[in-house]
Amino acid sequence: MAARREPTLADVADAAGVSLTTVSRVLNNRGYLSDSIKARVAAAIAELNYRPNQVARALHGKSTQTIGVIVPTVALPFFGELAAEIENALADHGYRILVCNSMGRADREREYLDLLVSHRVDGIISGAHNENLKEYGTVRLPLVTVDRELSPAVPNVRCANEEGGRAATELLLERGSHSPALLTSRTGAHNRREAGYRQVLERAGIEPVIMTVDFHTPDAERARLINAHLDAAGSQVDAVFATDDLSAAAVLHWATGRGLEVPTDFKVVGFDGTAAVRRALPELTTIQQPIGALARTAVEVLLTQVEAVAQGEEIGSSPSPAELPVTVLRGSTA
Incomplete structure (x- = not known):
């Protein structure tokens, strides 16, 4: 044969x-x-x-009509929905996508970045969370990030994280919390949700309590670490603002296991508001990101760059991020 x-x-x-x-x-x-x-x-x-060979087309200076998208993993609801929305938005312009899951590994993100560049994609949208990857500085393709600061020259499309952090914390205080903790992946000046949380507590004269569990921690270990943080805090904490909904769900599971009534004994607010988590936990109070609008904006900004390159123009710098408003979804957990 x-x-x-x-x-x-x-x-x-x-x-x-x-x-x-x-x-x-x-x-x-x-x-x-x-x-x-x-x-x-x-x-x-x-x-x-x-089927035309797209790489061969690229070698002859032609568009491949393909965009690379790098995310931590589409298994996470936020990034799964973001990738789907980006794909839909690009399809409206006749583009396809190559989705790369970095799985939280810097080495894998480097490999995917090299793969996308070598395959001559027309541009890249990156939402992965690995930090300090100098390889992005060598990329000469149109490039946009989603909620990720790479450099002043790379457009960053994000939601109003600081505003969302303030709204979540203010809601907890309005509902009677006296000592809300922040549960987040990494603490520091780059964390604008944390900045909003700290601003509200400073005005209220309340000492912040910061609990960190790295974004890339495996699920089983993640739950154990969250439980350990909350058990150690004890009665010093009566609420949690979790900077993602999966962490908020873990806090609700912890509260149930400790016999705490939510929201009477303990209050919880999450962040993201994906359709998947809303279906699974309709009672969760959360700050909803405009995922569809984030995707469409990222695509618009990227394709503007792609068009500039096609016309032989230089890709200009982005003086400020594109920041989109968030929405408070009120459930019964706060």
């Missing part, structure tokens, strides 16, 4: 009874060609199920 292989441009030319140059001209719509020749080439392409 003959080995199976993808048909080539030469196969199309043979089937249509024309030259390679003629097939190339048909595919690229260059020069005058009779309708009969176009029809013969189209029929050969359909018969052979020929």
Whole structure:
């Protein structure tokens, strides 16, 4: 049995009874060609199920109509929904996506970044959470990040994190909390949700309590660490603002296991408001990110860069992030 292989441009030319140059001209719509020749080439392409080699197109300076998307993992509700929305938004412009899951590993993100560049994608949208990857500084492709600061020259599309942190913390205080803790992945000046939390507590004269569990911690270990933080805090904490909904869900599980009534004995507010978590935990009070709008904005900003490159223009710097408003979804946990 003959080995199976993808048909080539030469196969199309043979089937249509024309030259390679003629097939190339048909595919690229260059020069005058009779309708009969176009029809013969189209029929050969359909018969052979020929697919143009996108990498070869890139090597000839043509668009691959492909965008690379790097996320931690689409298994997480926020990034799964973000990737789907980006795919839909790009499809409206005739683009496809290559989704790369970094799985929280810097080495894997570097490998995917190299893969996308070598495959000559037209641009990259990155939402991965690995820090200090100098390789991004060598990328000469259109590049946009979602909620990730790379450099002043790279556009960052994000929600109003600081505003959301303030809204979550204010809600906990309004509902009677006297000592709300923050549960987050990494503490520091870059964490704008934490900044909003600290601002509200400073005005209220309350000492902040910061609990950190790294974003990339495996699920089983993550639950254990969250339980340990909350058990150690004891009665010093009567509420938690978790900077993602999966952490908020773990806090609710902890409270149930300790016999605490929510929200009477303990209050919880999350962040993200994905459709998946809303279906699973409709009672969760959370700060909802505008995921669809984030995706569409990231695509618009990226394709503006892609068009500039196609016109031979330099990609300009982004003086400030594109920041979109959040929404408070009130459930029964706060």
